[in-house]
Amino acid sequence: MITNLLVANRGEIALRVVRSCRESGIGTVAVHSDADAGQAHVAAADAAVRLPGVTPAETYLRADALVDAALAAGADAVHPGYGFLSENAAFARAVLAAGLTWVGPSPESMALMGSKVESKRVVAAAGVPVLAELDPDAVTDAEFPVLVKASAGGGGRGMRIVRERAELPGEVRGARAEAASAFGDGTVFCERYVERGRHIEVQVLADTHGTVWAVGERECSIQRRHQKVLEETPSPAVDDRLRERLFDAARAVAETVDYVGAGTVEFLVTESGEFFFLEMNTRLQVEHPVTECVTGLDLVAWQLRIAEGERLTGSPPPVRGHAIEARLYAEDPAAGWRPGSGTLHRFAVGEVGTEFGVPDRHGIRLDSGVTDGCEISVHYDPLLAKVIAWAPGRRAAARRLASTLASARIHGPVTNRDLLVAVLRHPDFLAGETDTGFLTRHHAATVLAAPSESVVRWSALAAALADARHRRAHARVLAELPAGWRNVVSAPHTTVYRHDGTEHAIHYTATRAGLVPADDEDTGVTVVSSAPDRVVLEIAGVRYAFDVARYPGSTAVDSPLGSVSLVPVPRLPDPAAALAEGSLTAPMPGTVVRVAVTVGDRVRAGQPLLWLEAMKMEHRVAAPADGVVRELTATPGCQVDQGSVLAVVAPDGGEADDADDVTTAKEPA
Incomplete structure (x- = not known):
């Protein structure tokens, strides 16, 4: 029996786990970085342990520090949440080696599914359809467009769509660098890119006695930068026959790797009804609340019960109604999805029926780790909250969710709220015409979300x-x-x-x-x-x-x-605040990870000059116009504040240092 559990995570997922533990009579221990000392998940737990430092590498990504925290607080189990080390087999082994209960699948299953390359080979041998792996160095012209993907990790990191052969070498190099930075593994591969494909996933629950449940499908096709924005269940594109085939394939994947606990098998579904295995997430998904709404299952509670050896009995509960989840991010869709940071002055979502729990009637559920006055840190994911609507039908759920988001009071960093409302009210979305290219096709970032x-x-x-x-x-x-x-x-x-x-x-x-x-x-x-x-x-x-x-x-x-x-705008602006013409400033606080130019290089408008890493993503800083790099203050590894001058590009016709010795900048390696 689990009596005291350490949640090896932060924010809303930590609060979600604490909620189910409290209802199950299990004590909880939170961990926090120095930046998170005042966050809600720390106050909600029975005890808390400080992880000295601010960045994820110093805190939430340190397996040794997390295990030490669990032992120091007298915990007998660890729940990893999602993100950070939730799919790290080495962390699971360290937890088990310390004599603690790991709330999740075995390290062996995690390791097998943790590699997209190896997992595809395993499931293909079990008869599950997969997209053929393509060697980046041997892709033929007939195979374009292709998708470059990182073998380790997820969340869109290291992923690129490539439509022309000339672009492939540079995109592969960029994907390898990003994957190595994010996951410590620069392995990438290519596969055929499916235009207008749908991202459909199946929630599975498996106990230690050999029973595997397929607990409904979720559609997660509305994505930006290969990351999900809106999720719903059931999918408007899945009929009973396709659902049965997807469920069979998902159970086959789980059984092949002796899976235990809650997991998600993800598929790409084509317009013709073909489907292909993408990956298996060996953890709880961000979008799990929609499944909880329509089935009445508490997936976190079941994770705990399965870890204690409880059996799944009978059949999965039937689906009731329709649920849609919107991920509310601190980001600016019109500025290339640039994340925001700073003080969240006010956060109020009205008419919420349930927070973090499984609702007993139709309405709005809110899973949020933020409160009025909290600081949105540049070091972590910009997710503010998940707002979920559960209604008798799909259109009713979309209408209720759009209305709730539109009336929310969100003051502080810019968010994607208006984009979410526009998508939920779009005729194509309401008609179920969704796919992974929806936002791009409808120019959502610059058109749908812009107020008149x-x-x-x-x-x-x-x-x-x-x-x-x-x-x-x-x-x-x-x-x-x-x-x-x-x-x-x-x-x-x-x-x-x-x-x-x-x-x-x-x-x-x-x-x-x-x-x-x-x-x-x-x-x-x-x-x-x-x-x-x-x-x-x-x-x-x-x-x-x-x-x-x-x-x-x-x-x-x-x-x-x-x-x-x-x-x-002040009536009398400070003259000292004026910047030199052509100055490029940091759009957010972050770390400079790569610099592609030197002083004196001639650059073209839109050419990448350097990359900032903030909120778990890389952000490109490009030349505003054709010109010459006159100053370069940014160096790899340096920390910059929002508004800091990174470089100065003298526009063509402007003066540049050593103008007689100008070179043309090369694309980054």
Whole structure:
């Protein structure tokens, strides 16, 4: 019997495991880095052990430190969660060697499934269809497009789509470097890339007595950068016959490797109904809540029971209704999915029926590891929360989830919330026309998620009027005068905000009736009421309330028309803050992992100059225009803050140091 369990993870998955342990009467031990000392999972556990350091390599990726923490806290079992060391066979062996119970499959099964190359050979021998492995050095023209994949790990790291032979060598080199950095293994391979394929996975549960359950399928085709964004069950593309074939294949994979515990077998399904084994995740999946909603199973509780030797009896429960999960990330889809960091000032999702648990009725489930005021660190995955809707049918679930996300209050780093809402309301999604190229095909990052200029303008107007009321309410003298009052009326008041790099100047005047807009473009907009935190505007005869919240350096405006984040522009900017023309600044805090140029190199617009690693992903910094590298302050391994100058590219026609000795930069090796 497990009496005290260490959760070798952080954030929302740590809280999820703690929830099931509490309901099972099992004590819990949390671990935390120095950056996570104040996080919710630390407070939720019965005890906590500090892992000195900040980066994953110093903390959550240290098997020895995690085992020592378990022993020091008197734990008798370890649950790895997902990510970090959850699929690391060496960590599982270390846990078992210390006399602790490992809540997961055997190290042998993990090792076998941990290599995409070896796992495909094993399952192919069991009769499960696989895509043929292609040698990167021997791919023929007829085999393009191909997908370059890392043999170890997942999460999109080391993965590239290549459509032309000339691009293959460079993409293979980049994939190897990224895989080596992420997993310590630079092995990559190629396979045929299936256009408009669907990512379908099967949840399995297997006990130590030989019983394997296939517990429903999940569709995870809505992806960015080969990482899942929306997941649902059941799949709109899977009929009873295909479901039976997928379940048979998933059980065959589990039985072939003597699998124990909860795991997921992932397949690629073509438009014609063919399917191919991709990989097996030997852990709990991020998207497990949708399966829990429609089956009523507590998968974490079953992981614990199976680790204690309990049998699976009878048959898996039937599927009831439809569930969709949205992964809410701190990232900017319009900026190449750039992750965000900093203070999350407010996080509020309304009408939540269940948190972390298996719901007993249709509604919204929330699995989140963040709270108001917490810091989103650059060192970890940018996932803020998972919001799950469970309803009688698919369209009802999509509608409920979109409404819940749209009305949420999320103030701080930019998120993918608007993108998620747009996808959930898109006709093709509602029709079940989803595949792994959905976001690219619909230009989702730059079109679907972008608020209209009118909504931004109205939000900025509301912010300006609310700010005027706020200043008057906090005035040290003459606070009784109305906002904007002047003895002699002259020019209108002006407030400027920046949104996505564009400045919006708002002009307004104070009249006997109150504050009114003074711009021709705001004709037809009537101010119904204004207060420091709420402004009601009548637009084309319809009233809308705009809630305004102020934070250092930002203003958040929420309304039924959408949420808009604005940056107030100071009336008198600091001259010292001006940057030299052509300066490239760090879009986020991170570590410089590769530099492809030197001072004096001539570069082309869009050419990669260097790569930053932040939030478990590499991010390319490219030349903004054709020119010459005049300065280069970034070096491999150095830590940089957001806004730090990394390089200066003198545009063509500009001056460059040693201009007579300019070379042309080569593509990175």
